[in-house]
Amino acid sequence: MNILLCCSAGMSTSLLVTKMEKAAKEKGVDATIWAVSSTEVHEELKKADVLLLGPQVRYMLSDMEKATKEVGIPVAVIDSMAYGLCKGEDVLGQALNLMKR
Amino acid sequence: MMNFIERKIMPAAAKIGNQRHLLAIRDALIGMLAITMIGSFAVLINNLGGAIPGYDKLMISLFGKTYKTLGGDIWWGTFAFMTVFLVVGIAYKLAKSYGDDGFEAMLVALASYFVLVPQTAKIEGVKDGVWGLLGVSYTNSTALFTGIVVSIIATEIFVRLAKVKYLVIRLPEGVPPAVSRSFARLFPGMITIFLIGLIGLLFRHATGGEYFNDWLNKVLVTPLTGAADSLGFAVLITTIIQFFWALGLHGSNIVAGITGPLLTNLGNANIDLFAKGVTDLDQYHILAGPFLDVYVNLGGSGATIGLLIGLLIASKKRKQMVALGMPPALFQINEPVIFGMPIVLNPIWIIPFVITPAIMTVTAYLATAWGWVYPVVANVPWVTPPIIGGYLATGGHISGAIMAAVNFAICIVAYFPFVMIQERMDQKKLNEVLKEQQENTVNIS
Structure with missing residues (x-):
């Protein structure tokens, strides 16, 4: 599965990506996870199965809801505590839950 | 509190943060990072002598008396043409945000910008100036705001016209897609450049021969940057x-x-x-x-x-x-x-x-x-x-x-x-x- 993360510059979120990849490996989940900036996100959507937004760009949510609807994937804002403390497992769980629905 | 933020501040943040034109400007500036960085480093390398004693001597002994030439060339190619990059960048990003692929929009916006630039440069001692010279203040960051305004207006006109059905020439099937695509943008592009030219001409008539860039710098940019640098x-x-x-x-x-x-x-x-x-x-x-x-x-x-x-x-x-x-x-x-x-x-x-x-x-x-x-x-x-x-x-x-x-x-x-x-x-x-x-x-x- 392909998990796309988005924050302003794609930098702070890339910290989280490493943690999530680790969590996925431990759980035995086969996942491709990558982070992009808010300006690239539109072009990357097609490759993703789920989109997670960093809490600092949650003002993009309503726009992203429209965009993700077109490609038919779920979107949500990452829980801000999990984001700040880089809890890769929690965020991975959030992504998996979203896709189940 | 939380409710107030979600209801009042979030939409405001979304409005500013997702505003199409502001986003295009921001993204264009981000895209120019390589240009501004190398230009800035070139200036830095050339001028460290002012801060570090002995630097000039060292550089001259290493690279010879003309060690500043390369840095000067890089500065010229980057900072002296800042507005050109911005015009192109904004047009591309803005057109893309409208679902256009941005290629023709970019070229049309650049042409529109140059349409508004004076063709004669004033030169000391020469009456009426010399034709065919372009003043650097029309391409460097002095013209940044003019570039932003012109690029946005030109692109707005272009993408709107490109959606008008009877302006789009359809070529028969079998014509290569690239050819038929540039034909599809033929009239919208022509009309955009024509309209910008017309606006520039009328503007000069109305202001007694003043060019748009000079006027904008006088009434908007100088006061604005003055206020900003406070x-x-x-x-x-x-x-x-x-x-x-x-x-x-x-x-x-x-x-x-x-x-x-x-x-x-x-x-x-x-x-x-x-x-x-x-x-x-x-x-x-x-x-x-x-x-x-x-x-x-x-x-x-x-x-x-x-x-x-x-x-x-x-x-x-x-x-x-x-x-x-x-x-x-x-x-x-x-x-x-x-x-x-x-x-x-x-x-x-x-x-x-x-x-x-x-x-x-x-x-x-x-x-x-x-x-x-x-x-x-x-x-x-x-x-x-x-x-x-x-x-x-x-x-x-x-x-x-x-x-x-x-x-x-x-x-x-x-x-x-x-x-x-x-x-x-x-x-x-x-x-x-x-x-x-x-x-x-x-x-x-």
């Missing part, structure tokens, strides 16, 4: 950015469409002065280019490196936060701290988080204004570690590093009382819990 504005934007961040929103990103062009314009003017070797510091701007990054946002927005150091010294419980937050903070990234502490909507942390950057803006601004610190004359990436950023941005002047170090100390001192308050509150809570547990065990026994 202590009041510097504190205002720092505070607005911190206010958004305190709510957990990316403040600098939200206002980048507005602050980006203003600070870029002021910064580029400084780089140009520095490249010319101007030593009169009064001519330089203060709130220029990466000023806020190198003096205020130490360790990220809100100067949270001060908080991390406070925690490192005085906190028992939050060592993990320091371990997690410090490495990215050295590169001015602090989302772990902002969301991990969390600072967002925390009544204690918000106070120093908003006030400290304002204080640091004032100290750095005044120190530069009084000539104690050399102005910001180079671009550095925002991820440049604190203090090093101050040194590089001032063209290798030690005063820049000292200024950043002083502000570094200020942010530690400013956060420290709040770290102590938090620690005391934690201790109190812990005591209460312990007491309760004790009472419970007593009751049971």
